[in-house]
Amino acid sequence: MTLVKSSSGIRGTLGGKVGEGFSPLEIIKFSAGYVSWMKKKYKKKKYIIILGRDGRVTSALFQQFLVITFQSLGINVINIGLSTTPTVGIAVKNEKADGGIMLTASHNPKNWNGLKMFNSCGEFLSEKDFKKLFFIVEKEHFRFSSYKKLGNIFYVKNYIQKHIKKIISLPIIDKNIIEKARLKIVVDGINSTGGIAVPILLKYLGVHVVKMYCEPHGDFIHNPEPIEKNLREICKKVPQIKANLGISVDPDVDRVVFICENGDFFGEEYTLVSIADYILENKFGPVVSTLSSSYALKDLSIKKGVPHYFTSVGEVHVVKKMKEVHAVIGGEGNGGIIYPDLRYGRDALVGIALFLTQIAKLNITLSKLKKRYSNYFMSKKKIRFYSHEKIKILFNIIKKKYKKEKINFSDGIKIYLLNNEWIHIRKSNTENIIRIHTESYSKRRANFLAKEIICEVKKL
Template identity: 85%
Template sequence: MTLIKSSSGIRGTLGGKVGNGFSPIDIIQFAGGYVSWMKKRYKSKKKFVLILGRDGRVSSVLFQQFLIITFQSLGVDVINIGLSTTPTVGIAVMNENADGGVMLTASHNPKNWNGLKMFNSYGEFLSEEDFEKLFYIAEKKYFSFSSYKKLGNLFKIDNYIQKHIEKILSLPIIDKNIIQKSKLKIVVDGINSTGGIAVPILLKYLGVHVIKMYCDPHGNFVHNPEPIEKNLREICKKVPDIKADLGISVDPDVDRVVFICENGDFFGEEYTLVAISDYILENKFGPIVSTLSSSHALKDLSIKKGVPYYSTPVGEIHVVKKMKEVHAVIGGEGNGGIIYPDLRYGRDALIGIALLLTQIAKLANIPLSELKKRYSNYFMSKKKIQFSSHERIKILLKTIKKKYKGKKMDFSDGIKIYLKYNEWIHIRKSNTENIIRIHTESTSRKKADFLSKKIIYEMKEL
C-alpha cells in the first residue's frame, strides 16, 4: 500500500490500513487540513467557497461524496462541477472567485490509485511552503467542524468544461477559423476518463472529424494511463490505418497531452512543449521555462529564437514560480504539460491541443512527422526503479556524486550530470510514486539507453 504527500498533492493506492493507502479517513483528514490552512490564509473572510471536480476513476464517484460532506461539515460552501479536468477546476476557481479548489484524481497513476490536487484562490497549485503547513495541520488534526447553524451549502454547475473551452477559444493566439478550414481527422484516446469528454468537445468546436477511442468516462483504464509511447501502441497503429491526420492522447485528469504523427510514429511527449513553444515565440518574444528532466531540444530552440531558457526542479509549482519571476511567455514540463500564462498558470492539455492545431493549420497542414524535423533530434531513455528507504536514496545519490566528480552537476533536484553539451543523466526521487526516476538523453537512442542501463547498474552495485 502507498500514500504519497508532495507538492503534487496527495495520492495513494486504495485499500489497506489507514495511513498506508488512500482511504476515506485520509480524505477527511487532509480535507480538514486544507480548509484550516485556507481559513488561516484568508482569515479576513467570514464565508468560504471551494470548487470540487473529479476525474473518471471508479472510486472518484464515492470519494466525491466524502469530500462534499467533509467540506460542508467544516462550514465551507461547495460548488461541485462534477466530471472535470484538473485545469478546468483551476479555471472555475478563477471564474467563481472561489477561495480554492480540489480535484479528485491520481493523475497518470493506475486505476487502483486516487488522490487530491489542491488549488489556491488564483486557481494555481499550492506552494511547497503552503503544502507543508497543510500537511502539518492535517497530521495534528488542527481543524474544527462547524455547528449545525454554520454548515456549508452545496451548489452544482454542470457545464464547466464548456466554459473552459470557450475561454481557450477566446484567446487571440487560437485561430478557430483556420483550423476549421483544415478539416482535420483526428483520433482521440481519452483513457476512459474526462479527456474522453473534454477533448472531443474542443475538437468539434474546431471543426475536426473526431474518431474516439476509450472516451467513456467510467474509469476502466484499458491500458496504463500515463501518456507515453509504450502505453499507446493501439492509437499509434490506428492513426495510419484509418488515414487520420494525427492522434491525441491525454492522461486521466487532462493536464498532459501527447500527439501521434500521421504515419503512426510517436511525436514524443518532450516535443509537445518544443513545438508549441516554437509557435508561441513566432507570436510573442520572451523567456521559456521547463524542468531539469526536459529535453535539450527546448534549450536549442531558445538559442535559435534568441530568448532566455530557464530550468527548474521537476513539478508544476517550480515551473510556475520561475515563469512568474522571469515573465516567461510559455513553459511546462517534458511530459506533455503545457503552461500558457495568458490563460492560467497551470498545465493544461486543452490549451496545448488548441495551440498545436493552430500551428499546423497556419503551416498549411504540415504533417506532424515533418514538423518534428524542424527541431533538434534527441533521444531520451526514461527508467524507474523502486527504492527501499529515503536514507538509501541519500546514500545512492552521495555515492553517484563522488563517482562523477569532475563532471558538471546540478543538485537542485536530485543529481543532473552533464556529460557533454547534448548528453546528460538526471537521477531524482519521484514526487508521485515511491520510485527513483532516471532520465538520460543523447543524440543516439542506443547511447541514451546505454547511459540509463549503466547508471542503474552502478546504483545496484552500491
C-alpha cells in the same frame, strides 16, 4: 500500499491500513486540513470551494466524503462533477472561489486516487503552503460547525464547455484556420474525462473526431500514462484510417501527446517544444522547463534568441520561475503545457488548441514538423525504492563516480556531459520510485547512460 505527499498534492493506492494508502480517513483528514489552511490564509467569514473529479471508479464515491467534510466545516461547495484538473483551476478564478480540489491521481493507474489542491488564484498550492498544510494535518484538532452553520452545496454543469470557450476566445487560437484544414483526428480518452473534454474542444474547432476509449467509466483500458509504450493501439489506428494525427491525454487532462500521421510517436518532450515554437513566433519572451526536460527546447530558445530557464521537476516550480522571469510559455517534458495568458497551470486543452493552430497555419504533417527541431533521444527509467537511506548512499556513489563532471544538486543529481548529454536521477514526486532520465543524440547511448546508473542501484 502507498501514500505519497508532495507539492503535487497527495495520492496513493487504495486499501490497506490507515496511513499506508489513500483511504476515506486520509481524504477527511487532508480535506479538513486544507480548510484550516485556507481559513488561516484568507481570513473571511464565508468560504467557497470548487470540487471536481476525474473518471476513476472511486472518484464519485470519494467525492461524497469531500462534500460532507466541507459542509461540516461550514464551507460552501460548488460541485462541477466530472471535470479536468485545469477546468477546476479555471472555475476557481471564474467563481472567485477561495480554493478548489480535484479528485484524481493524474497519470497513476486505476488502483490509485488522490487530491490536487488549488489556491484562490486557481493555481496549485506553493511548496511553502503545502508544508503549512501538512503541518496542520499532523498537529491540528479540527473544529466542525453546528447544524446552523453547515455549508451549502451547489451543482454547476457544463464547466468543461466554459473552459473550452475561454480557450477559443484567446487571440492566438485561430478557430477558422483549423476548421479550414479539415483535420481528421483520433482521440484516446483513456476512459476518463479527456474522453469528454477533448472531443468537445475538437468539435468546436471544426475537427472530424474518431473516438477511442472515450467513455469515462474509469476502468482504464491501458496504463494511463501518455507515453509511447502505452499508446501502441492509437499509433496503429491513425495511419490505418488515414487520420491527420492522434491525441492522447492523461486521466485528468493536464498532459497531452500527439501521434504523427504515419503512426510514429511525436514524443511527449516535443509537445512543449513545438508549442513553444508557435508561441515564440507570435510573442517574444523567456521559456521555462524542468531539469528532466529535453535540451531541444533550450536549442529552440537559442535559435529564437530568448532566455531559457530550467527548474526542479513539478508544476509549482515551473510556475514560480515563469512568474519571476515573465515567461511567455513553459511546462514539463511529459506533455504538460503552461500558457500564462490563460492560467498558470498545465492544461492539455489549451495545448491542443495551440498545436492545431500551428499545424493548420504551417499546413504541415507532424512527421515534417518534428524534423524542424533538435533530434535528441531520451531514456526514461524508474526503479522502485523502499529505503531513503539507500537513496542517500546511491547519490553519494554517483557523486564520486562523476566528480569530474559538472553536477547540479537542486533536484536530485543532474550530471552534465559533453555534446549536450546529461543524466538526471531523482526521487519521484508522485510515486515511491527513483526516476532516471538520460538524453543523448543516440538512442543506444541514452540507454547505455541509464544502464550505468541502474547497475549502481542494483549493487546496493
